[in-house]
Amino acid sequence: MFDKILIANRGEIALRVIRACREMGIQSVAVHSTADAEAMHVRMADEAVCIGPPSSTDSYLNHAAVLSACEVTGAQAIHPGYGFLSENAAFVQAVEDHGLTFIGPSAEHIRQMGDKITAKETAEKLGIPVVPGSEGGVPDLATAKKVAADMGYPVIIKATAGGGGRGMKVAATEKDIDTAFSTARSEAKAAFGNDEVYMEKYLQKPRHIEVQVFGDGKGGGVHLGERDCSLQRRHQKVFEEAPGPSISAKERARIGGICANAIAKMGYSGAGTIEFLYEDGEFYFIEMNTRLQVEHPVTEAIFGQDLVREQIRVAAGQPLSFTQDDLSVTGHAIEVRINAEKLPNFAPSPGKITQFHAPGGLGVRMDSALYDGYTIPPYYDSLIGKLIVHGRDRPEALARLWRALGEIIVDGVDTTLPLFSALLAEPDIQSGDYNIHWLEKWLAQNLED
Numbered sequence: 001m002f003d004k005i006l007i008a009n010r011g012e013i014a015l016r017v018i019r020a021c022r023e024m025g026i027q028s029v030a031v032h033s034t035a036d037a038e039a040m041h042v043r044m045a046d047e048a049v050c051i052g053p054p055s056s057t058d059s060y061l062n063h064a065a066v067l068s069a070c071e072v073t074g075a076q077a078i079h080p081g082y083g084f085l086s087e088n089a090a091f092v093q094a095v096e097d098h099g100l101t102f103i104g105p106s107a108e109h110i111r112q113m114g115d116k117i118t119a120k121e122t123a124e125k126l127g128i129p130v131v132p133g134s135e136g137g138v139p140d141l142a143t144a145k146k147v148a149a150d151m152g153y154p155v156i157i158k159a160t161a162g163g164g165g166r167g168m169k170v171a172a173t174e175k176d177i178d179t180a181f182s183t184a185r186s187e188a189k190a191a192f193g194n195d196e197v198y199m200e201k202y203l204q205k206p207r208h209i210e211v212q213v214f215g216d217g218k219g220g221g222v223h224l225g226e227r228d229c230s231l232q233r234r235h236q237k238v239f240e241e242a243p244g245p246s247i248s249a250k251e252r253a254r255i256g257g258i259c260a261n262a263i264a265k266m267g268y269s270g271a272g273t274i275e276f277l278y279e280d281g282e283f284y285f286i287e288m289n290t291r292l293q294v295e296h297p298v299t300e301a302i303f304g305q306d307l308v309r310e311q312i313r314v315a316a317g318q319p320l321s322f323t324q325d326d327l328s329v330t331g332h333a334i335e336v337r338i339n340a341e342k343l344p345n346f347a348p349s350p351g352k353i354t355q356f357h358a359p360g361g362l363g364v365r366m367d368s369a370l371y372d373g374y375t376i377p378p379y380y381d382s383l384i385g386k387l388i389v390h391g392r393d394r395p396e397a398l399a400r401l402w403r404a405l406g407e408i409i410v411d412g413v414d415t416t417l418p419l420f421s422a423l424l425a426e427p428d429i430q431s432g433d434y435n436i437h438w439l440e441k442w443l444a445q446n447l448e449d
């Protein structure tokens with residue numbers, strides 16, 4: 001096992017990893033930009049190294065600076081968290097070339113799944129059902145029109161290098177395809193430096209269901225059920241739950257089994273998430289994320305497992321501490337993402353936290369890096385915390401969320417917290433009857449003027 005791990009991240013996820021390290025008796029090293037000198041992850045780690053100026057390109061994304069911090073502190077492994085360097089194959093290669101361990105899958109698996117066309121082809125070969133769409137990239141408008149006519153409208157045009165919902169455009173009919181195709185391409189070029197796009201049938205009322213998988217890197221793989229992350233704004237998740245309200249135990253075992261087999265065949269190592277759209281009882285693969293996800297705590301809650309600990313164990317060459325038969329679902333968990341954003345437009349709201357009070361009590365978990373007097377810098381993602389509740393069943397989890405939302409205090413900046421109390425009053429949320437378009441429609445009717 002490692003003696004010392006460096007965490008190449010910030011905020012709540014850096015704390016999450018530090019906590020796992022501490023429980024395992026492993027020393028932790030935080031890295032930070034000059035803007036984060038007073039951040040909680042810096043205070044909580046055993047050691048901290050400043051790796052650059054505020055801009056993440058020069059600090060959290062700076063390969064050489066992160067590797068030097070390992071060298072200086074003697075850290076043997078790097079946990080990337082999510083975002084930043086977590087799905088950067090070139091970085092993983094550099095980590096390995098320096099004789100260090102990357103806590104995550106191989107550079108090859110990251111590369112394979114990072115390119116969405118290759119990912120879809122790989123998934124299909126491994127027996128995973130995929131969304132109908134173009135065969136590979138769509139080079140020009142004429143091809144786009146032909147693919148759409150064959151498949152039938154509506155269609156969605158997506159960036160091959162996509163992520164974070166960018167470079168994605170829907171064409172409802174033939175008259176939209178021109179604009180949709182060119183804007184998807186220019187957005188893709190701007191966001192990823194690669195304007196290749198592909199096309200899919202646009203599903204009208206799917207749910208976003210994702211399966212948590214874990215590979216031991218030696219040909220073994222398990223699944224830890226699904227999460228429903230259908231409540232999204234601009235293709236970004238805001239509210240996640242496990243198990244999925246629409247998924248039966250039989251369906252879980254079926255799709256989970258397919259996913260676990262697939263990653264076993266790949267020889268995949270560590271945590272991964274296989275994302276699907278789910279409509280009329282069918283699953284359609286959209287992508288695989290080769291990292292720990294923001295919403296992993298809902299899975300931890302219902303399976304009673306520490307996923308970060310397992311990531312570290314697998315990276316150190318140890319076996320998973322559970323088999324598929326050891327894993328069973330207990331109760332229901334919900335996570336809400338607390339962003340420093342001002343409603344109704346979700347404009348970033350950085351600034352000083354004048355008062356912070358975390359909710360507590362049975363079944364309540366608060367993952368955040370906030371403290372009284374902390375100043376949220378304007379340079380990074382607006383996620384400032386996650387509130388996770390666990391109950392014996394869905395109604396209990398909802399009641400607990402309601403109760404916890406009444407206790408939490410985050411003063412000094414605007415947050416998305418009021419959104420969740422409003423959502424809980426909705427009959428569709430109470431009954432779990434929503435799809436990926438539900439929240440956008442609700443926001444248009446209830447919040448945005």
Ligand code: ADP
Pocket residue numbers: 131156162163164165166200201202203204206208232235275277286287436
């Ligand atoms: P990203 O990597 O940018 O997050 P994804 O491929 O994971 O992109 O898709 C993000 C979200 O976009 C999905 O959860 C869903 O809401 C929507 N989406 C993607 N593909 C389709 C599709 N074929 N039909 C309908 N919605 C889609």
